[in-house]
Amino acid sequence: MFHLLPLLKGWEYKPHVAFRTSVIRGAPPIEVLRIDETGWLSSITELTDDAYGTVMIDFQGADLQTLSFAIYPEAYRVLRAFAQDPGGWIQMYIRPNPNSTAGAYYVAAFTGGYQGSILPYVPSVVVKLHLPNDSTQASATIQGVAGVVVITNKKLFIQSLRRVLDTNASLKIDPALLAIGPAQFTEVKEK
Numbered sequence: 001m002f003h004l005l006p007l008l009k010g011w012e013y014k015p016h017v018a019f020r021t022s023v024i025r026g027a028p029p030i031e032v033l034r035i036d037e038t039g040w041l042s043s044i045t046e047l048t049d050d051a052y053g054t055v056m057i058d059f060q061g062a063d064l065q066t067l068s069f070a071i072y073p074e075a076y077r078v079l080r081a082f083a084q085d086p087g088g089w090i091q092m093y094i095r096p097n098p099n100s101t102a103g104a105y106y107v108a109a110f111t112g113g114y115q116g117s118i119l120p121y122v123p124s125v126v127v128k129l130h131l132p133n134d135s136t137q138a139s140a141t142i143q144g145v146a147g148v149v150v151i152t153n154k155k156l157f158i159q160s161l162r163r164v165l166d167t168n169a170s171l172k173i174d175p176a177l178l179a180i181g182p183a184q185f186t187e188v189k190e191k
Contacts, residue, residue, distance in 0.1 A: 002040075002116065002118060002149075004161070004164055005149065007160070007164050008157060008160040008161055008164060009153070009156045009157065009159075009160040010151060010152055010153035010154065010155070010156035010157035010158075010160065011039070011149055011150065011151050011152060011157055012149075012150055012152050013147070013148070013149060013150075014039075014147075014148050014149075014150045015145060015146070015147055015148075016033055016035060016127070016145070016146040016148060017143065017144070017145050018032040018033050018055065018127045018128075018129060018142075018143065018144040018145075019032070019142070019143040019144075020032060020129050020141070020142060021141045022139045022141070023053065023129050023130065023131045023139055023140050023141070023142050024131065024138070024139050025131045025132070025133060025135045025137060025138055025139060025140075026131070026132070026133045027130075027131070028130075029054075029056055029128035029129065029130035030128055030129050030130070031126060031127070031128050032127055032128065032129055033125070033126070033127035034124060034125070034126050034127075035123070035124065035125040035126075035127070036123040036124055037123060037150050037151070038120075038121070038122050038123065038150070038151045038154070038180070039120070039121060039148045039149050039150035039151050040113070040118035040119060040120050040121070040148060040149045041110065041112075041113065041118060041119040041120075041121055041146060041147075041148055042111075042112070042113025042114070042118050042146075042147040042148060042149060043108070043110055043111045043112075043113050043114065043145075043146065043147040044057075044071065044108075044109040044110040044144065044145070044146045044147075045106065045107065045108050045109060045144070045145050046071050046072075046073070046105075046106070046107040046109055046142070046143065046144050046145075047105070047106050047107075047142075047143045047145075048072075048073065048105050048140055048141060048142045048143065049102060049103065049104060049105070049137075049140055049141050050101050050102060050103070050105070050131060050135050050137050050140035050141075050142075051072070051073050051074040051077070051093075051095060051101040051103060051105060051135075052072050052073075052074055052101055052131060052132050052134045052135045052140075053072060053073070053105070053129075053131055053135075053140045053141070053142040054070050054071065054072040054129065054130040054131065054132065054142070055070070055071045055072070055109075055127065055128075055129060055142065055144035056068065056069075056070045056071075056127070056128040056129070056130055057069055057070075057071075057125065057126070057127055057128075057144075058125065058126040058128075059121050059125045059126075060121070060122055060123070060124065060125070061120075061122070062120075062122060062181070062182075063181065063182060064122070064180070064181040064182075070130075071088075071107055071109040071144070072107075073090055073093060073105035073106075073107050074101075074134075076088065076089060076090035076093075076107055077090060077093055084108075084111075086110070086111050086112040086114070086115045086117060087110065087112070088107065088108060088109045088110055088111075089107075089108055090105070090106070090107050090108075091106045091107070091108055092104060092105060092106035093105055099136070100136045100137070101134070101135045101136045101137060102136065102137055113147065113149075118149060121148075122180055122181070123180055127144060127146075129142045129144070154177070154178050155173055155178065158173050158177060159171045159173065174186055
């Protein structure tokens with residue numbers, strides 16, 4: 001269904017980058033991004049110098065129920081997620097000293113968009129960085145990057161989608177379609 005996107009209006013590709021060079025071990029998670037947009041997630045990656053460097057993401061579905069997940073290299077190693085998989089895998093795990101969590105780590109936490117399975121999201125998405133006490137380092141550098149397809153103009157997006165699917169479609173948009181979360185649709189008279 002995403003092959004229609006080039007024919008539609010009101011959307012764009014966009015990266016979201018969460019980056020800090022000095023995330024302190026044991027400190028509360030640092031909120032680095034709050035994303036107030038609607039779109040589809042294509043990929044999430046993490047690059048860090050600590051096996052426990054964590055990217056935490058809180059996100060919502062259409063009914064605005066908040067879900068959370070955390071990404072950190074050691075979890076992928078424990079799961080033996082070393083082979084390419086759209087659901088996530090660890091591409092680089094370099095831990096020179098097994099008694100230290102310092103190293104070089106790159107996690108492809110989600111790459112479903114590259115296999116045609118992008119995931120929808122709505123506002124608000126909150127991204128935090130965290131270094132738990134499991135780390136042997138005093139601080140770490142952590143970077144999370146999400147590639148998304150964002151709806152930049154909902155009205156134009158809906159209207160262009162309607163026209164692509166039916167050249168005679170009405171361009172009138174029920175305000176409920178533009179609302180975030182549950183909404184009441186207006187009744188349409190039968191023809």
